[in-house]
Each structure stands twice: as C-alpha cells, then as structure tokens.
Amino acid sequence: xxxxxxxxxxxxxxxxxxxxxxxxxxxxxxxxxxxxxxxxxxxxxxxxxxxxxxxxxxxxxxxxxxxxxxxxxxxxxxxxxxxxxxxxxxxxxxxxxxxxxxxxxxxxxxxxxxxxxxxxxxxxxxxxxxxxxxxxxxxxxxxxxxxxxxxxxxxxxxxxxxxxxxxxxxxxxxxxxxxxxxxxxxxxxxxxxxxxxxxxxxxxxxxxxxxxxxxxxxxxxxxxxxxxxxxxxxxxxxxxxxxxxxxxxxxxxxxxxxxxxxxxxxxxxxxxxxxxxxxxxxxxxxxxxxxxxxxxxxxxxxxxxxxxxxxxxxxxxxxxxxxxxxxxxxxxxxxxx
Amino acid sequence: xxxxxxxxxxxxxxxxxxxxxxxxxxxxxxxxxxxxxxxxxxxxxxxxxxxxxxxxxxxxxxxxxxxxxxxxxxxxxxxxxxxxxxxxxxxxxxxxxxxxxxxxxxxxxxxxxxxxxxxxxxxxxxxxxxxxxxxxxxxxxxxxxxxxxxxxxxxxxxxxxxxxxxxxxxxxxxxxxxxxxxxxxxxxxxxxxxxxxxxxxxxxxxxxxxxxxxxxxxxxxxxxxxxxxxxxxxxxxxxxxxxxxxxxxxxxxxxxxxxxxxxxxxxxxxxxxxxxxxxxxxxxxxxxxxxxxxxxxxxxxxxxxxxxxxxxxxxxxxxxxxxxxx
Numbered sequence: 001x002x003x004x005x006x007x008x009x010x011x012x013x014x015x016x017x018x019x020x021x022x023x024x025x026x027x028x029x030x031x032x033x034x035x036x037x038x039x040x041x042x043x044x045x046x047x048x049x050x051x052x053x054x055x056x057x058x059x060x061x062x063x064x065x066x067x068x069x070x071x072x073x074x075x076x077x078x079x080x081x082x083x084x085x086x087x088x089x090x091x092x093x094x095x096x097x098x099x100x101x102x103x104x105x106x107x108x109x110x111x112x113x114x115x116x117x118x119x120x121x122x123x124x125x126x127x128x129x130x131x132x133x134x135x136x137x138x139x140x141x142x143x144x145x146x147x148x149x150x151x152x153x154x155x156x157x158x159x160x161x162x163x164x165x166x167x168x169x170x171x172x173x174x175x176x177x178x179x180x181x182x183x184x185x186x187x188x189x190x191x192x193x194x195x196x197x198x199x200x201x202x203x204x205x206x207x208x209x210x211x212x213x214x215x216x217x218x219x220x221x222x223x224x225x226x227x228x229x230x231x232x233x234x235x236x237x238x239x240x241x242x243x244x245x246x247x248x249x250x251x252x253x254x255x256x257x258x259x260x261x262x263x264x265x266x267x268x269x270x271x272x273x274x275x276x277x278x279x280x281x282x283x284x285x286x287x288x289x290x291x292x293x294x295x296x297x298x299x300x301x302x303x304x305x306x307x308x309x310x311x312x313x314x315x316x317x318x319x320x321x322x323x324x325x326x327x328x329x330x331x332x333x334x335x336x337x
Numbered sequence: 338x339x340x341x342x343x344x345x346x347x348x349x350x351x352x353x354x355x356x357x358x359x360x361x362x363x364x365x366x367x368x369x370x371x372x373x374x375x376x377x378x379x380x381x382x383x384x385x386x387x388x389x390x391x392x393x394x395x396x397x398x399x400x401x402x403x404x405x406x407x408x409x410x411x412x413x414x415x416x417x418x419x420x421x422x423x424x425x426x427x428x429x430x431x432x433x434x435x436x437x438x439x440x441x442x443x444x445x446x447x448x449x450x451x452x453x454x455x456x457x458x459x460x461x462x463x464x465x466x467x468x469x470x471x472x473x474x475x476x477x478x479x480x481x482x483x484x485x486x487x488x489x490x491x492x493x494x495x496x497x498x499x500x501x502x503x504x505x506x507x508x509x510x511x512x513x514x515x516x517x518x519x520x521x522x523x524x525x526x527x528x529x530x531x532x533x534x535x536x537x538x539x540x541x542x543x544x545x546x547x548x549x550x551x552x553x554x555x556x557x558x559x560x561x562x563x564x565x566x567x568x569x570x571x572x573x574x575x576x577x578x579x580x581x582x583x584x585x586x587x588x589x590x591x592x593x594x595x596x597x598x599x600x601x602x603x604x605x606x607x608x609x610x611x612x613x614x615x616x617x618x619x620x621x622x623x624x625x626x627x628x629x630x631x632x633x634x635x636x637x638x639x640x641x642x643x644x645x646x647x648x649x650x651x652x653x654x655x656x657x658x659x660x661x662x663x
Contacts, residue, residue, distance in 0.1 A: 051525035159613040160382075189381040189614055190552055191589075191629075194596035194607040201606070216526065223598040223607065242603070260530035261600050262555030266578045270559070274534055275527045278495040 003078045004039035005178060005210050011036050011062055011072030012234075013055075017283055030283045032058040034234040035072070040178065043204065045211040047225035047242075049218060049257070053282055055234040056214045060180040063212065064096050065089075076178075094124045097171040101183035103163035107155040113166055114151035117141065120174040137173075143206075144169045145199060161192035165199065172203060182214045197224060218261050222246055227315075230254045233282060233290040236309060240316030250318035253291050289321070297322050341412055342369035343546050344393070344431075344514055349406035351388050351397060353617065360617045362388045362401070364570040368563075370514065375540065375547040377561035377578070379554065379593075383614045385570040386550045390518050393548075394431060395423050410514075429459045432507035436519035438499035442491040448475070448502055449487030455509035474505040479535060497528035501535065508539065515539075518550045533560065554597060558582055566590050569615050569625035572644055576651030586653035589626045624656070632657045 013033040033055040040046045048056040061067045063074055065081055074081045076092050084092065097120075100106035107116055117137045121127040127136045138148035144165040155163055164184060171179055181200065185193040197220060204211065215221050221228060221242075228245045230238040230253065238251040249255045256273040263270075275294045280286055286293050292302035301321055309317040312325045349366045352359035363385040370376045380386040391397050393408055395415060408415045410430060415423070427433075435441040443451060452471045456462055462470060468487070475483035478501040491499055500520060507515055517536065521529040533556065540547055551557050557564055557578070564581040566574040566589065574587040585591045592610040612629040623638040624630070630637070636656050644654040653659035 051527060161613050190554070191381060191593055191596055191610040192613055194598075194609040195611070197598065197607055198609055217598075218526070219598040219600045222600055222603050246600070256527060258600065260526045262529075262533070262553065262559045263600065264554040264558050264582065264594065264597055266558045266582050268558070272530055272534075274530050278497055278528065279525070 004041045005044075005077065006040045006063065006212075007075040008036060008038050008059075008063055009073050009075065011059070011069050011074065013058055013062055013067065014070045031234050031285055032282055033062060033069075034285075036231075036234075036236055037072075038229055038236070038239065040210045040212060042177070042210055043208045044226050045204065045213055045224055046227045046229060047213040047215060047221040048229045048231060049215055049221050050231035051216060051257075051279060053233070053279055054231040055282070056231050057182055059231070060098070060182050060212055060214050064098060064180055066098075090124075094120070094126075094174045095176050096178045096180070097174065097176040099164075099167050099171045099179060099181040099184045102187055103160050103167055104155075104187075106167055107163060109154060109156055112152055112154055113137075113141070113146075113169075116155070116166060117151070117169045117173050120170065124174050126174060140169045140173050143172070143203065145195075159192075160188050161195055164188060164196050168196075168199065168203070172207065172209075175207075176209055178210050178212070180212045180214065183216065184213075185220060186215070186217060193220070200224065218258060230257070233279065233285050235290060236319065237291065238316075238318045239309065240313070244313060244316045250312045250316070250323040251291075251320050252295050252297050252322075254318075256296075289319070340371075342409075343372040343374070343411060344370040344548070345407070345409040346389070346393065347407040347409070349389060349392060349408065350404040351385070351392055351401060352404045353401045355400070359404070362570055362617045363392065365406075366567065366570070366572055367406075368565045368572065368575060370546050370548055372513065373540075373544050373546050374563065375549065375561045376563045376565060377557035378548065378550045378565050378567060379552070379557050380567035381552055381614050383569065383617060384567040385617075386567050387518055389567070390433070390516050390548065390550050393516060394427050394433060395420070396427075396433075424458070428455050428507075428512070429510045430512055431514045431516060432510070432512040434500070434503050434507050434515065434517040434520045436522050438496065438503045438523075439491060441503060442499060444491055446490075447487060448489050448491065448494070451491075452502065452506050452509060455506050459510040470509075471505075474509060475502070477508065477539075478502070478505045479531070480505070495528075496524055497531060500524065500528075500532050504532075504535065504539065508543065508545075511543065512545055514546045514548060516548045516550070519552070520549070521556060522551070522553070529556075536560065554582075554594065566593075570617065571625055571641075572652075572654065573626065574653040575644075576648070580648065580651045584648070584651070586647050586651070586658045587626075587655050588630050588632050588658060590653075592629075624654075 012035055015030045015032055017029050050056050062069050114137050117140055118133050127133050137151050141148055141150055146165050185196050213224055225242045228242050229236055232253050238254045256275050259273045277294050288304050288306050289302040292298040307319045307321045309319045311317045312323055347367045349363055351363035353362050354360035366389055378386045392403055449471050452474055453467050456467050472483045480486055480501055521532050549560050561578050564578050565572055568589050574590045595608040596610055610629050624642055627633055627637050642654045642656045644652045645659055646652050647659050
C-alpha cells in the first residue's frame with residue numbers, strides 16, 4: 001500500500017490536572033486526546049470536527065509536535081518524528097505549517113507584513129538577499145489575494161479577512177506539504193468566510209498540499225473536506241469519506257451533531273435529535289463509551305465496554321456498540337469482530 | 338386597521354465618536370415587532386444590529402448616543418421617557434439575553450440571588466414566595482433539580498446552563514418582549530440546539546415576542562417569522578422569513594445566502610462577496626454596499642436608495658433590483 005503523507009498511530013495526551021502536586025494524589029489529569037489514529041494522503045483534506053473540549057485542537061498540535069504526545073507516534077513521509085535528528089526535524093518543520101483561528105492574536109502587531117511572511121523564508125534559508133526576499137514576498141501575497149503594496153503595512157491596518165490572508169501567506173511561504181488549519185474561518189464575517197474557504201481550496205489545487213482542517217462548523221467541513229473525523233471527549237467516534245459520513249452517519253453523536261445544525265432555509269424539515277445535558281469534563285470521562293451519558297441509545301453494555309472503531313463500510317468506521325455494518329458493505333469479515 | 342405593534346422603531350440614528358465628527362453606527366433603522374411575534378435582525382460585524390438592540394433599552398454608553406428617531410413600546414416613545422423611568426421598563430416590559438452569559442452574570446452572586454433580584458425589583462413577593470418563583474423559573478428553563486442549585490455560583494455552571502440562567506432571569510417578570518443578542522453564538526452546536534428549543538418553548542408558553550439578533554442565517558431561518566437585514570447601519574431589506582430566504586431582492590442578502598456553505602450541498606466552489614464590511618464612518622454618499630456590489634450603476638454612488646415595497650410586506654433598498662423609485 002502507498003504510504004500516506006502523515007500517519008498518526010494511537011496518539012494520546014494527558015495534561016496534568018492543576019493542583020495535583022498540592023493534593024498529592026496521582027490520579028486525575030485531563031485526558032485531552034486518547035488513542036487517535038488517522039492518516040492524511042497527499043493533496044487530501046481531512047477535517048476534524050467536534051465541540052469544544054473534544055481534543056481537536058490538541059490533536060492538531062500533537063501532529064505538528066507543538067506539544068509532546070503522552071503516547072503514540074506521528075509518521076511523516078514514512079519516518080517516525082520522534083526518531084528524527086534535529087536537522088531532519090527542521091525539514092519537517094518547513095513542510096508542516098499551521099494557520100490559526102484568530103487573525104488578530106496570531107500576527108505580531110509590531111512587524112510589517114513583509115517581515116511576517118519573510119520569517120519562514122529566512123529561518124529555513126530559502127531566500128537570501130533583500131531584493132529577492134521582497135520579490136518573493138510580493139509573489140506570495142499575490143497568491144493569497146493581497147496587493148504587493150501590503151507588505152510595508154502593519155497587520156492592524158487590515159480587516160479580519162485580510163489578516164487571515166496574511167496568516168495563510170506565512171503558512172505557505174516555505175512551501176509546505178502539510179498545513180494544519182485550526183478553525184481558520186470561524187472568527188470571520190459570514191460574507192468573508194467564503195473568500196477564505198475558496199482561497200484555501202485554490203492554494204491546495206495549485207500547490208498540492210494536504211490539510212488537516214479543524215472546525216466546529218459542519219457546513220464548512222462538508223464543503224472543504226475529503227474525509228471527516230468526528231471526535232468526542234478525546235476519541236474518534238466516527239471516521240469516513242465525507243459523503244458517507246454526512247449522508248449516512250453511523251454514530252449517534254454524529255447523527256445528533258448533524259441534526260443540530262440550523263439550516264438556512266425556513267422550510268427545511270427539522271427532525272432534530274436534541275441531546276440531553278452537557279459534555280462531561282475531560283477530567284472525568286465516563287467509563288465504557290464516553291458518549292453514553294448523553295446517548296439516546298445507551299444500554300448497560302455501554303457503561304461496561306468501550307466500543308472499538310468498527311468498519312461499517314470500507315474506509316468508514318464508527319465506535320458504537322449498535323453501529324451495524326451496512327448490508328452492502330464489502331468490508332472483509334476480519335474487520336468486524 | 339392594523340393593530341398597534343408591540344414595538345416600533347422608527348428612523349433610529351445612533352452616533353459614536355466626538356459630536357463634531359460623529360461616526361454613525363445606526364442610520365435611520367426602522368422595523369416593528371408584533372405582540373407575540375418573532376423578528377430576526379441579521380447582520381455582520383459593524384451592521385449596527387447590537388447597537389440597535391441596546392438602543393431599545395437605552396443602554397448605549399458614552400461616547401455613543403441616540404441622535405434621532407423613535408422607539409415606541411405599545412405606542413409610548415421610550416426615548417422621550419425620563420432616564421429614571423427606564424429601569425422599570427427593563428426587565429418588566431423588555432428583557433434582554435446577551436451572547437456571553439459569563440460576563441453578564443455576577444460571578445460573586447449565587448444563581449438564586451441573581452434570578453431573585455429581578456423579582457425583588459419588579460414584583461412584591463415575600464421571601465418564601467420569591468424563592469418558590471426562582472425555583473419555578475429555573476425549572477422552566479430546564480435546570481435539573483433547581484432547588485438544590487440556588488446556592489451555586491455562575492462558574493459552577495456550564496456555558497449552556499449559564500445561558501439558561503440568563504433566560505430564567507429574563508423571564509422573571511413576564512416581559513412582553515425578549516431581546517436576544519446572539520444568544521447561542523458562544524455555545525456548541527448541540528447546546529445551541531437545546532437553547533433554541535427552549536426559546537421556542539418559552540415563546541409558545543409565555544406569548545413573549547422575540548427580537549433575535551444574529552449573524553447566523555440558519556438560526557434566523559429556524560426561529561423567526563420576519564427578518565430585517567442590516568448592512569453598515571442601515572436596513573437594506575426586510576420581509577417575511579420565506580420571502581427573504583427564497584426571494585431575496587437586495588444583492589447583499591442574495592450574496593450572503595449564496596456564500597454560506599450548506600449542510601445538504603457541497604458544490605465545489607462557494608460564491609463569494611468581494612471585499613469586507615465597511616467600518617462605521619467610512620460609508621460615504623450613496624449605497625453602503627456599493628463597493629462590493631456586482632450590479633451597481635452610476636446612481637448607486639450618488640444617492641442612497643430608499644427602502645421601497647417590492648411585494649406585500651417585503652421591502653428592499655436597491656436602485657437596481659428593487660427598482661427603487663426616487
């Protein structure tokens with residue numbers, strides 16, 4: 001089988017609970033990400049969706065090694081990141097970039113646009129010389145839809161959408177093969193969101209990089225993703241090709257999530273599954289299936305046994321005791337225990 | 338004859354900045370809310386939707402000021418009332434729910450005391466009756482086991498629960514109008530679904546009218562009967578919800594509806610509105626949407642198109658699509 005660009009194997013992260021040292025107990029800690037495995041192919045967009053606290057942003061940071069995983073590994077172009085030399089890791093850092101949610105907080109207010117966009121080009125020694133640098137920055141700005149004249153201005157003189165373009169220019173400057181975009185359009189006005197979504201797609205078509213697109217907006221994800229990963233309390237509850245996950249979601253959480261999105265059509269049929277209660281705290285994850293406290297289907301077995309991700313169709317899996325493989329499934333029998 | 342509307346806002350003008358050089362945040366906004374009705378104010382940042390909502394309660398703080406217009410509640414102009422009379426209106430006749438419940442609740446006061454405070458101000462109840470009413474209100478908004486939660490503080494509640502507490506406070510004195518400013522924007526989608534269902538139930542059971550302010554067209558489509566579209570401080574279109582969503586006339590409304598990704602559709606490319614929302618004070622003569630509009634004609638730069646009726650109870654302000662007659 002062809003090696004994907006990035007393979008994440010059973011990765012997990014536990015953050016120490018605050019005050020744990022003072023209380024002197026060894027229990028606790030916040031289980032932010034728990035046993036997540038996924039792969040991202042070249043030029044593919046994999047979206048990670050879920051509500052606040054589901055671990056989607058932590059997952060993105062673990063994959064880029066902005067934070068160290070508690071367990072599991074990330075394999076980039078066939079090589080385990082933990083085993084790389086400093087020099088090799090530097091090359092991975094060039095190839096794996098990030099676009100942040102907040103176009104106001106993520107750009108230094110004291111640096112010009114040229115300085116911001118040139119930074120990765122300098123750090124990785126891609127462009128040398130002032131003249132060549134300005135030419136290259138101008139080219140990148142044009143690619144993200146900003147005038148070259150923008151380079152001598154400061155972020156504060158730009159609108160939210162334009163700042164997000166600057167953030168994207170910085171992320172693509174060093175020629176990455178993989179970009180983690182963490183809620184890149186959620187802080188933007190509705191009329192500006194479409195511009196940025198289209199820009200991200202155009203850049204991908206031109207450069208062929210892959211996205212890990214982290215978002216809570218399921219309509220945006222439907223538009224941009226090839227595959228979708230649904231997370232709940234640090235775990236993957238469903239993963240599959242976009243069309244299948246949206247048309248035939250198998251996990252009751254995915255079903256509820258999709259039914260909860262208000263439709264911009266007053267005549268849309270509304271058969272909403274309203275979940276009871278709140279997401280439990282990640283420091284007190286329920287036993288067995290972590291969704292069982294809000295699940296309309298929950299039975300005794302759900303508290304006892306944690307459901308594994310099981311294939312319901314080729315490439316489509318759900319972690320629910322009651323998710324039946326589709327009758328048309330061509331999945332080999334070995335994948336459903 | 339049409340019955341008098343519960344709320345009528347007419348030609349509202351709100352300025353910020355220095356008196357000599359005002360920045361006009363709201364410029365001639367007008368709309369009505371009928372008793373028991375549900376009206377949505379839709380707009381993006383800088384559209385003036387929140388400023389309009391705050392103006393109704395006269396909660397605009399300096400340097401902002403209401404520079405003109407009328408806000409009539411059952412015929413009485415609130416802008417003409419002495420300021421000292423406004424606290425009586427707030428809470429009793431009109432209650433407001435804000436976007437961020439954590440910053441709208443007092444962190445040092447128990448939930449029970451905060452909900453009880455509204456009752457203390459507006460209703461003559463003894464201590465026991467007040468407590469019973471607080472428990473009833475918290476139960477009404479779906480707080481489980483409300484009697485045991487009276488002594489809890491806001492930080493002990495989740496975001497969704499805090500928003501329920503805000504709604505309980507708003508309902509305390511049976512208001513005729515509930516103004517909800519982005520009530521679910523800070524919430525996760527499954528919690529948003531709970532709060533929207535709650536607001537529908539509240540409207541059905543109490544008969545309170547709702548003025549819902551939102552940037553989310555999905556929320557507006559689901560909750561409202563009438564929609565008012567604001568752009569750069571002006572009403573550019575208003576009408577029944579179906580007319581707005583199925584037969585939008587203004588290029589901004591159309592562009593907005595076409596640019597949002599939909600859950601039931603993954604067309605390869607979204608249509609986009611170029612440019613960004615103008616900042617207050619940057620709008621010159623003519624139509625505020627001019628710089629982003631693909632349909633503009635020479636007249637758009639010279640004259641602001643008036644809001645004209647294009648169909649029954651459906652108005653739009655556009656020289657081109659609404660055939661505005663001037």
